[in-house]
Amino acid sequence: MIKENFVFSRINNGIERKYYYKLIKSIRGNEDVFGIEIERVDIKGDIIIDSFKDSIELISPVEEKVKKLLKMLYDNQVSPIHLIDIIGPFADEYVNDFKEINFN
Numbered sequence: 001m002i003k004e005n006f007v008f009s010r011i012n013n014g015i016e017r018k019y020y021y022k023l024i025k026s027i028r029g030n031e032d033v034f035g036i037e038i039e040r041v042d043i044k045g046d047i048i049i050d051s052f053k054d055s056i057e058l059i060s061p062v063e064e065k066v067k068k069l070l071k072m073l074y075d076n077q078v079s080p081i082h083l084i085d086i087i088g089p090f091a092d093e094y095v096n097d098f099k100e101i102n103f104n
Contacts, residue, residue, distance in 0.1 A: 007019065007021070022039070
């Protein structure tokens with residue numbers, strides 16, 4: 001489920017690149033957990049000519065932490081191609097947030 005969504009677009013050489021930054025919520029065990037998805041859609045005229053998407057579904061059960069990451073990615077216009085490179089260290093750090101969750 002998409003809980004929050006930021007969008008920006010940029011036009012370069014006649015191609016519009018739309019970036020979608022999404023806060024995703026899912027349920028594991030009985031707990032809400034949050035992740036991030038970034039999608040870039042390339043449009044020329046009315047035709048979608050390419051798209052790229054990447055996500056990390058389980059970052060933290062602490063929504064505010066994931067919202068801050070999402071905002072940082074949006075503010076810095078990070079592409080989906082670099083999502084893992086940028087937030088991988090944060091996801092590694094936030095793994096401790098899952099200690100209290102029973103995934104059964």
